[in-house]
Amino acid sequence: MGDSWSIEQLRERVARLPRTSLTHLPTPFQECPRLGEALGDRVRFFMKRDDLTTLGGGGNKIRKLEFSLGEAQASGYDIIVHGLAGQSNYCRQTAAAAARLGLPCYLVLRKDHKAEDPAQANRLLDYVFGAEVRMVEPDEQADAKAELVAELRSKGHKPYVIGYDDEVLGAIGYSLCLAEIIQQQADAGIEADYVCVTGRSGTLAGLILGKRLLGFEG
Template identity: 40%
Template sequence: MKTIPRLNFAHLPTPIEDLPRLTQALGGPRILVKRDDQTGLAFGGNKTRKLEFLVAEAQEQGATMLISAGAIQSNHCRQTVAAAARFGFDCTLVLTGEKPKQASANFLLDQLFGAEIVTVEDRKDRDRILQETFDKAVAAGKRPYLVPYGGSSPTGTMGYTFAMEEFMNQNRKVDWIVFGTSSGGTHAGLVLGQRVFGFKGMVLGISIDEPEAQIKAHVSELATQASEKLSEQIQFTSDDVLVNENYCQAGYGVFGEGEREAIKLFASTEGLLLDPVYTGRAAAGMIDLIRKGFFKKDETILFWHTGGQPALFADKYSQDIIRE
């Protein structure tokens, strides 16, 4: 296996915990949680694993600046600018959505960590403005490194390829791994890690915002590309990627009854906080699938918690979560 540049700053391995009261409330199957909300950097989250490889690559290329993009309350952007601060990079974030009148949650933390922020109201303009921002930095004599949306590049995918190895070394037998999938890097890493490290269970991504066919195509391509960083290419197809698209119709970041129930149920049974966009929606999907009998009662599910709790305190969500 090839040696891949990596900075070791995440708090790893993250623990796996039993959720007996949630299991009881839902009538089985057994539910465990992998606590990647505890990876340590700026309240933690799944992007920290990816940034160990992405920031190492930026350093290797002689970059002095990180540039990335996401939504106004992006967890990825919060962790990216925190990594920039820790390792001495300048950082510019291109954030999509209406700029809040008062900074809160991730948007507040972005500024605290020192990001220069460019806001874009319409998501369709984001990629163009992101490229313009990058080009301006180059023209100004800076050395920017473009951190892809969600950290989801072949390099970023290494974070969850090796997360699967970490999980396997924790020796917890599970039948299913369930998590939220969107930009594809976490999903592709787990699929690649499943193949490389021999996980025999099922890896199910609950789509946050994209159709099943699109995620399958993107994740299989990304896993194939990422495999070359380890050794010879492994060819993945859409059939190797398991996705459920039934819970994303409301659209990205739209908070509904499913997310509200999931957040309150995890909190009230286990004292465990989810976020309103990713883990809230993924957990809502898992809960619904349990109630519909999709999982067998004697099976064990590992819910992979990807973090994001600061978004709970965003004005957009905070009051809606607690209303009856």
């Protein structure tokens, strides 16, 4: 591609998009010295602590939700609909973010051995955050979600459905995460050889997008 952007240019362009603040950024960038010691001090490890995004127990999906729910608010949606596994971190964070913004949240979750009654862990937190939860068989989830959306629309609501289409917005959130990493490694006086990622498609795509836009060589 052509000339790389500066971090300031990236942030300036992203600032033109709808966004709602859901956490305190940047998240910490911490060295893991004991892990390095265990490997004979051959490698220095640093961890980007997106588990400390604070809202609803933290996690990487908050960066995505700042943009998807920002779009929902800007476009006049009045209900949030989501649905994944019965113990989904993404759904738990969605319920927390919707509660923060005063938006009703409906979750259509897949039944499995991790989501049996009584409700525990993420599923329990879904209820604590005020979500209406519907448990369905795995092969019925897509139809159940579509039926819920049709039901809400018939009642005059405008539901915003979180799904694969909004991964584009999630990628934007994680391009900004890479900008944080670049700044934080400079502050730490290091230059990373590798950035290792765990997460869904929007997280990885966003880091790759940031790498290309910012000309990051790590």
